[in-house]
Amino acid sequence: MNLKKLSMHPDLDCFAPASEAEKEYMVQMRPSSTFFKDGVKRLMKNKIAVISFFVIVIITLCSIILPMFWPYKYDQMLGVRPGRPVNSSYNNLAPFEYGEKELERMAEGEKIFPHIFGTDAQGRDYFIRVVYGARISLAVGFFASLIVLVIGLTVGSISGYCGGKVDIVIMRIVDIIYSLPDMLMVILLSTVLKEVLAPLIAGTVLEKLGVNMISLFIVFGLLYWVSMSRQIRGQILSLREQEYVLAAQATGARGKWIIMKHLLPNCISVVVISTALQIPSAIFTESYLSFLGLGVNAPMPSLGSLASDALNGMNSYPYRLVIPAIVISLIVLSLNLFGDGLRDAFDPKLNG
């Protein structure tokens, strides 16, 4: 040890090669975690979010796979056979009951696939209708959010990057659309679009999808992108001013690197979270419109229209209301909880 405090001689001890113990200290014990891995780890710790994720996956898989091998079709009226009078014994069956012909065939030893939830007033297997309804609701939620995402991302990033006059004009439009009462506009637009679109799409592939469905998507594309674009604009504006962007610039990082490594990952978490939370609200809107008779076209079922149809026979067949109600609440609840979990796990502001 050099005891001469004022000596300008360098302390040679400082330049000795590192000992084995010191080297060990520097060894990387495990690869450094990425932002995504970190988030997933936090998400996996959140039991509620994991459970909701599995609920969503199970419902989605069921709604895709079950109709493939189910012996009944969603629009197949079991009592109706070509060239014969309608057999009303198939209508309004209670769960696990069978129609006349089916009972005869069972007496002969044939195995008939049970109607787990019975049939509806027109003799259609109710279970497959609920499955189909869930499928439609999920699909509407997913695609509507996708539309919202694309429009919101485009407009928001244009507004954020360009700034200046473009930004001001876009943001005033956003302000007005944002303060429009969305549900009333949705109802008005889908009422009218239904009439306008019907002759336009007759005979095309789109007709199969149904006018109501298309007008629903148009309405979503017109109205619901505003909050997404606001968030993305705000995110880009604030990210551009962050110290770490300045630090990256100071260390000589190029624009591409900053965008790829700093701006985009931070934007993506906001985008993913708000898309995830958009899905349940789209499902909500779809079921609401279906309930008012403005949703998907009959005979295609959606959870909202199933509940609406069930209202008429509610006293005799309450389960027909309860089943779609439970499914829709389960979907919306688990999507909401999963979205909340995503936000907690991926929102960098809350990490602390």
Next chain:
Amino acid sequence: MNSKTLMYVLKRILLAALTVWVVITITFFVSHAVPGGPFTGEKAISAAAQAALEAKYGLDKPLMEQYFTYLSDVVTKFDFGPSLKQRGQDVNDIISRGLSVSIKLGLSAAAIAAVCGIVMGAVAALKRNSVLDRCIMVFSTACVSMPSFIMGSFLLLIFSLKLGLLPANGTTAAGLILPVITLSLSPMANITRLTRSSMLDVLGQDYIRTAKAKGVSGMKIVFKHALKNALIPVITYVGPMLAYIVTGSLVVEKIFAVNGIGRAFVGSITDRDYPLIMGTTIVLASLIVIMNLVSDILYKVVDPRINLE
């Protein structure tokens, strides 16, 4: 009120007026984009009769002229013209008749939601992480994720069809109980969550600790120091709550057969009674826009700490 606040208020009023104008314009042109016009119904009428009808309602004039007539009627005289399907009735009459019922319904629902929500939220925050807190949070989460029409149908099924406690028909006073509860549940849950989180925030503030250190009684801390400040963010929810109640009342009035404006609106959609659709949309939309405006301004005025812009 300083000049900055005044500027903000003026700006918001301008935006609200602009929004109402946009709503009127959109509703007008969207309704007139429907092919065929209002008189091409199931019953075929002669060309002369149709021309006479169109002349009577001013539908033969150019679209822009019709638009300006409509706009000036609505803005200056608050007149939405006659209903096309309910003969001899003005849209104004139908709306004001419906509104008198719906306002009763909506206000009671809002009052119940506010009172119960604030109480439950405050209790949950004070008894944080207790069983009671958990129960309240589970209940409010369940209420938020259930669409209003499902909640209404369930209540109808349980309380009037199965138990027979309350009438299913919403035309009497007792019959309004279920619709009011249905409408209030979801806003109540939202208010509970809002109050709880802002109350927790306030309870962690220094001035609460100061009050405790000074020996202020628990009750006084809760009511005078904590709750008063915790309720400020709840004001922002007034606007969205009204929007929810308005849209919720459309289905709730359908389920319980309440003769309110929501039912008139749903009926006008199925009847394609365009003047009525336009009238109700404009009235309800203006109501929502105005309430949003009021709650936003109130929020900024009540709490001077809030940064305008």
